[in-house]
Amino acid sequence: MSEPCILLVEDNADDAFLASRIVKKVCNERIVVVRDGEEALDLLAQMEQDGSHTLVRLVLLDLKLPKLSGLDVLKTIRRSPQLRDLPVVVLTSSDNDLDQERCRELGVIDYIFKPMTAERLQLALSEGERSRPAFSG
Amino acid sequence: MSLLPYDISGITLLYVEDEADARTMVSKMLVLNYPKLKLLSAENGAVGLELYREHSPDLVVTDINMPVMDGIRMAREIKAINPEAIIMAVTAHSDTSYLLSAIEIGIHYYILKPVNYEELFSVTDKILEQIVLKQVVADVNLRIVESQMQLAMAQRIAHLGSWQRDLGDGSMNWSDELYRIFGFEPGALTASYQAFLDMFVPDDREAIKQAIREAVENREPVAPHFCRIVRPDGTQRVLRVEAEVLLDGTGIPSMMYGTSHDVTELKQAEERIRLLTGDLERQVIQRTSLLQATVRELENFSYVVSHDLRAPVARLEGFCQALVEDCQGCSNRSCTQYAQRAQQVVRQVKHIIDAFNNLSHYARCSMVIDEVDLSAVARAIATAFQQSEPERRVEFAINEGVAVKGDRRLLQIALEHLLGNAWKFTSRRDAARIEFGQMNEGEGRVFFVRDNGAGFDMKYVNKLFKPFQTIHSPGEYTWDGTAIGLATVHSIILRHGGRIWAEGEVDRGATFYFTLSPNPEPGSFLEDVSSL
Numbered sequence: 001m002s003e004p005c006i007l008l009v010e011d012n013a014d015d016a017f018l019a020s021r022i023v024k025k026v027c028n029e030r031i032v033v034v035r036d037g038e039e040a041l042d043l044l045a046q047m048e049q050d051g052s053h054t055l056v057r058l059v060l061l062d063l064k065l066p067k068l069s070g071l072d073v074l075k076t077i078r079r080s081p082q083l084r085d086l087p088v089v090v091l092t093s094s095d096n097d098l099d100q101e102r103c104r105e106l107g108v109i110d111y112i113f114k115p116m117t118a119e120r121l122q123l124a125l126s127e128g129e130r131s132r133p134a135f136s137g
Numbered sequence: 138m139s140l141l142p143y144d145i146s147g148i149t150l151l152y153v154e155d156e157a158d159a160r161t162m163v164s165k166m167l168v169l170n171y172p173k174l175k176l177l178s179a180e181n182g183a184v185g186l187e188l189y190r191e192h193s194p195d196l197v198v199t200d201i202n203m204p205v206m207d208g209i210r211m212a213r214e215i216k217a218i219n220p221e222a223i224i225m226a227v228t229a230h231s232d233t234s235y236l237l238s239a240i241e242i243g244i245h246y247y248i249l250k251p252v253n254y255e256e257l258f259s260v261t262d263k264i265l266e267q268i269v270l271k272q273v274v275a276d277v278n279l280r281i282v283e284s285q286m287q288l289a290m291a292q293r294i295a296h297l298g299s300w301q302r303d304l305g306d307g308s309m310n311w312s313d314e315l316y317r318i319f320g321f322e323p324g325a326l327t328a329s330y331q332a333f334l335d336m337f338v339p340d341d342r343e344a345i346k347q348a349i350r351e352a353v354e355n356r357e358p359v360a361p362h363f364c365r366i367v368r369p370d371g372t373q374r375v376l377r378v379e380a381e382v383l384l385d386g387t388g389i390p391s392m393m394y395g396t397s398h399d400v401t402e403l404k405q406a407e408e409r410i411r412l413l414t415g416d417l418e419r420q421v422i423q424r425t426s427l428l429q430a431t432v433r434e435l436e437n438f439s440y441v442v443s444h445d446l447r448a449p450v451a452r453l454e455g456f457c458q459a460l461v462e463d464c465q466g467c468s469n470r471s472c473t474q475y476a477q478r479a480q481q482v483v484r485q486v487k488h489i490i491d492a493f494n495n496l497s498h499y500a501r502c503s504m505v506i507d508e509v510d511l512s513a514v515a516r517a518i519a520t521a522f523q524q525s526e527p528e529r530r531v532e533f534a535i536n537e538g539v540a541v542k543g544d545r546r547l548l549q550i551a552l553e554h555l556l557g558n559a560w561k562f563t564s565r566r567d568a569a570r571i572e573f574g575q576m577n578e579g580e581g582r583v584f585f586v587r588d589n590g591a592g593f594d595m596k597y598v599n600k601l602f603k604p605f606q607t608i609h610s611p612g613e614y615t616w617d618g619t620a621i622g623l624a625t626v627h628s629i630i631l632r633h634g635g636r637i638w639a640e641g642e643v644d645r646g647a648t649f650y651f652t653l654s655p656n657p658e659p660g661s662f663l664e665d666v667s668s669l
Binding site for chain 2: 096
């Protein structure tokens, strides 16, 4: 992996399709889709080893995932010294206030109720750039 | 005039004397000496007898030798009428031959002629004293008999038997009703302490025996004991036994007086109430857990609606959005239009999910009970409405000082919906007026929100408080998308232990009334249920 990418963690094919469609409207970044929390962490661990994790411009993270939840994935990312600065945007259709609160505490760029709009993603990408000045792009 | 130490009014004396002078003189003296006495006089035995028959005098004073009918014959006739009649003979020395027959007839008193008044009064005093004493004794006897009857009746009616036990010789006395309570005819067996104890079932016998023994030892009353007896016919009764100890002059217990009250029916009623209460409690617990289960199901259902349904609806929204965007260049203009309309529908579905979620949330969230100034809440809401549409002219009449106990947040939501409806349905009035206030009705305070807007037909009144029901046609008034406002209000009022109802008339406005419990229960019934 040598190009910048956007990591989409989403188990539902329709939601993955809709999110990818918006991403394609906003940027040319490659989209890497994983289907559950465990897969997401495995991939991130692998990227961490070969250093490609720095190429991830944004993690679009669904909360309700098989195996490991989005929240668990987020916590693991924040605990890892290498990964903790990854810009994460939560995508959800739940209106659980507690989830939102905990995600905000764990430092997410945005907490977006599905469906995501192009404007919102654009803002998140810009915010992601700012939060990671070291990112080489 | 002799001063008698007793009252002789009501006593009648008949005086019979043929000699007019003597009759007048003695009569005068009698009246003078006994002014309260009723005096009758007659000139011979026949007239005297006539008067006796008519007046039944208490005392007859008679001459013996008289024309027409002499004193002896008259006395005999009078004795025939009333053997107890008291007769005093006034005789001359020459009449002594009559004396024997006079005594035989029952003339117990006599004085000699010429009348010595001192003697006459002395004998009369004695007789009067006897008559009065007899009357007093008769009166007292009558009263004793009456109160005995009264006591017996009272005991019988109340099923209250009494007894007394002589602690010296050990003898015992039972009232008639006590015999009946024990299942015997009064006097059918000899009352004794042992017989008394034998009436009770063995388990209770020891208890009452001990209580009586301790009462005598400690010179204290026997506290009420509930004991069972068995009657000769085998029926069991419950008695409430109480007693007191009487001490003699030296402080030694001499007598014990007790009552035994047949409280079988009372005890049975008590037992029935106890069983009913137990049943009721079981029912309440059963139904509460049933309710709890139902509510949990409902909670599950609303969880499904709010979470599982949200995801596909969001997906649908996403696809609609994609359609709207991608159809922009489409030659068929209907495509864009359909996509936009589909998008609208999805938004409505989202509204309904939110409203449904809120409704179930208000119905089960935990309540915090505070003093709430409803007037202030209503004023704030009115101000917000006026600021949202400053061009509208609406007069708000809000009663001051409407303070209640309740959950501030929930009550505010209820008032927002009620005033919001009033605001909405007066939108076509030039002089709109919205009122909030309270009245004192029989059942307590009734709060109301009244408007002079579109009103409604009373035949739809039952639809008003049901969720997702609307009685106004589409386009009539701006639709908030859910028609759930009044259902929410209903739920909030119910949670405050109140009720809500409405009155209206088409084009004449509507009034919503509600009550609130003076002390609504805090928390949530779900929590209460789980703690049961």
